[in-house]
Amino acid sequence: MKIAVSAQGKTLDSSLDPRFGRAAYILVVDTETLEFEAFDNGNNKNAFKGAGIQAAAMVSDKNAEVLLTGFCGPNAFQTLDAAGVKVVSDQSGRVIDVIQKFKQGGAVYAEGANKDGHW
Amino acid sequence: MIISIASGKGGTGKTTVATNLALSIESCVQLFDCDVEEPNVHLFLNPVIHKKEPVIAPVPRIDLEKCTFCKKCMNICRYGALAVLKKDVLVFENLCHSCGGCFEICPENAVMEKDRSLGDIEHGSVKGIAFIQGRLSIGQVMVPPIIKKIRSYTDPNLITIIDAPPGTSCPVIAAMNKADFILLVTEPTPFGLHDLKLAVETVKILGIPCGLVINRVGIGNDEVNRYAEKENIPVLMEIPFDKKIAQIYSRGEMIIEKMPEYKTKFQNLFKKIAQIVGKKEGGK
Amino acid sequence: MRELVILSGKGGTGKTSITAAFASLAQNMVLCDADVDAADLHLILKPDFKKTIEFKGGHEAVINKELCTQCGRCIEVCRFGAVKDSFEIDPIDCEGCGVCVDLCPEKAIDFPETICGQWYISNTRFGPMVHARLGIAQENSGKLVALIRGEAKKLAIKNNLDLILTDGPPGIGCPVIASIGQATAILIVSEPTVSGIHDMERVGQLSKHFNIPAMVCINKYDLNPKQTEKIMAIAQKASMPVVGRISFDQTFTEAMIQAQTIFEYNHQSQASMEVRQIWDNILSLPSFNAPVNPILKHL
Structure with missing residues (x-):
């Protein structure tokens, strides 16, 4: 399964970026092989509006089924939800550790945004 | 003639200046309340409102039957208001600036226009004045289209007085742009002076003649007068600081009605403005 | 906090x-x-x-006169009336939406970032x-x-x-x-x-x-x-x-x-x-x- 993780760097060793729309990178990882692609989210990071929406559309585009992140705003959540991408929020730590934990199962999928809209 | 009060x-x-000036002028006047975030003129004039109309802006609606999910609309939108997914397109109306890019670029004609309400404008009248005010809906942010809509009712045969919003950004520009004269109202305090300087810079960018009304004279210092002299901006009227005026205002009453001597003062103010505008027109 | x-x-x-x-x-x-x-x-x-x-909050459209063929497409697409008949863009009316930039057939409109x-x-x-x-x-x-x-x-x-x-x-x-x-x-x-x-x-x-x-x-x-x-x-x-x-x-x-x-x-x-x-x-x-x-x- 492919999952997306918001990350501060472009490797699995880097820390998870608690922000989603404004994360430095978004890593799309194959949970079986741990092969991954890193997408520079720099354009979005500096966007003032709609960053979460654009990041969400990108995650869907890369065929990720789940997003692991810290905080997910209402617009991003709505977009991910519409795209059928499940969200696990309130995550922190190294990307690799977060993925390993996710693989153990029992992840709680978010039912909504866990952060207010951004301006 | 269009006089914008900022x-x-x-x-x-x-x-205070907009309403008392409008009531003092003895020719046909239209008064526009363009402070659409917080319109206050009606509180002082109590006009009879006879028409209300919504101000709308188009937002996209996607026809999913025609859409091929090519993402061109999403890519042209600089406001991030569209999300093209594999089988769906989401529109975030709050982010849309109604630029029309998505309508224009869609190769399948799958983008339709849908109306979104930004606020409304009301037409009314009071004491021979034609009155129009705008009102931004709570939670909306698109102010300039409402101001532009109000100003589309400008009648060139009348004297148009515009009560502008505070500040120096887009809403103020929409209320000042293409006016014949800008009347700047300030107070003789450090805050008043600082913000006056910003307002004067704004007026300079627009290249419109301006003059000053100094309100609450006596409450602070004379730095505003010195600045006006240095910048060669005419001081057209001074209103002294008077608790009686403040109380008249607090009750929503008109100065010229409670202190009739002010009527002549506001008429003189108008004469001075007309002279400056006349000179400029004559010089053309 | x-x-x-x-x-x-x-x-x-x-x-x-x-x-x-x-x-x-x-x-x-x-x-x-x-x-x-x-x-x-x-x-x-x-x-x-x-x-x-x-x-840096936005962008502003500027027509490059050398490339412009005055076809009028920008005037047609601008919803803010910012393109003058002289094929210049009024910076005060320009919203920075970039629609004219993307749709100009000659790619004659620059879109510099504004401070x-x-x-x-x-x-x-x-x-x-x-x-x-x-x-x-x-x-x-x-x-x-x-x-x-x-x-x-x-x-x-x-x-x-x-x-x-x-x-x-x-x-x-x-x-x-x-x-x-x-x-x-x-x-x-x-x-x-x-x-x-x-x-x-x-x-x-x-x-x-x-x-x-x-x-x-x-x-x-x-x-x-x-x-x-x-x-x-x-x-x-x-x-x-x-x-x-x-x-x-x-x-x-x-x-x-x-x-x-x-x-x-x-x-x-x-x-x-x-x-x-x-x-x-x-x-x-x-x-x-x-x-x-x-x-x-x-x-």
Whole structure:
């Protein structure tokens, strides 16, 4: 399964970026092989509006089924939800550790945004 | 003739000057309340409103039957208001600036226009004045289209007085742009002076002649007068600081009605403005 | 961390003077002047402008005359009427949407990034301050407000400060909405005038719309006792606690002229005592002491 993780760097060793729309990178990882692609989210990071929406559309585009992140705003959540991408929020730590934990199962999928809209 | 009344700083007396000036002029006047975030003119004039119309802006609606999910609309939108997914397109109306890019670029004609309400404008009248005010809906942010809509009712045969919002950004520009004269209302305090300077810079960018009304004279110092002299901006009227005026205002009453000597003062103010505008027109 | 945003709807009710007065009283605090259009707080707080950063808020279309064939496509697509018949773009009317840039068949329209203003990190005698100056006639005041509030938060986290005092803009539009998102509470500075009341009600509705608790203080309450009572009644009906009243006191203007807060100018003035009481009331208000989701602290 492919999952997306918001990350501060472009490797699995880097820390998870608690922000989603404004994360430095978004890593799309194959949970079986741990092969991954890193997408520079720099354009979005500096966007003032709609960053979460654009990041969400990108995650869907890369065929990720789940997003692991810290905080997910209402617009991003709505977009991910519409795209059928499940969200696990309130995550922190190294990307690799977060993925390993996710693989153990029992992840709680978010039912909504866990952060207010951004301006 | 269009006279726009502005200030930079809020609460200096724009509405007081706009309403009393409009009532004092003995020719046909239209008064526009363009402070659509907080319109206050109606509180002082109590106009009879006879028409209300919504101000709408188009937002996209996607026809999913025609859409091929090519993402061109999403890519042209600089406001991030569209999300093209594999089998769906989401529209975030709050982010849309109604630029029309998505309508234009869609190769399948799958983008339709849908109306979104930004606020409304009301037409009314009071004491021979034609009155129009705008009102931004709570939670909406698109102010300039409402101001532009109000100003589309400008009648060139009348004297148009515009009560502008405070500040120096887009809403103020929409209320000042293409006016014949800008009357800046300030108060003789450090805040008043600082924000006056910003307002004067704004007026300079627009290249419109301006003059000053100094309100609450006596409350602070004379730095505003010195600045006006240095910048060669005419001081057209001074209103002294008077608790009686403040109380008249607090009750929503008109100065010229409670202190009739002010009627002549506001008429003189108008004469001076007309002279400056006349000279400029004559010089053309 | 808590953030108090001071608003009024109507301008000139005393937001900035009261924010400055609070700065005299508050501990462990970052100041944020979110009235980026006509910022005045610095006139009292005299910040040192330690760091100045350009604010790039948007783009502006410019037609390259050498490439332009005057086909008129830009005039046709511009919804803002910004393209003149002379094939020049009026920067005042241009919204920066870039539609003409993308649709010009000759690719003859440049789209340079515009510098819309500056923002600053400063020190003041009361603590660090983040403030800004939006360029004249520029757009995107909301973005700049959001940016400096974010910076104020970062600064607070870095320096272990637990309060942000934000001086908000007038009105209820774009910059105001940008100034209240995720705030702990809003203090509405009202005045007993017909317009003060009307505008307070609109801000009250806005705070409800965005679900942020609001409280009210009445400045110049003795100017019109009847209207003051009306404010109390309206506030109560809207479940906005009234945290205090301030007399019509020239101390505010006198202090402003000296670039001082009212406490520095005369800590025993009527207004000083009343503002002190208001500050104590705010600090003990339940809505200002609600527990914050601890993870939100890192945002």
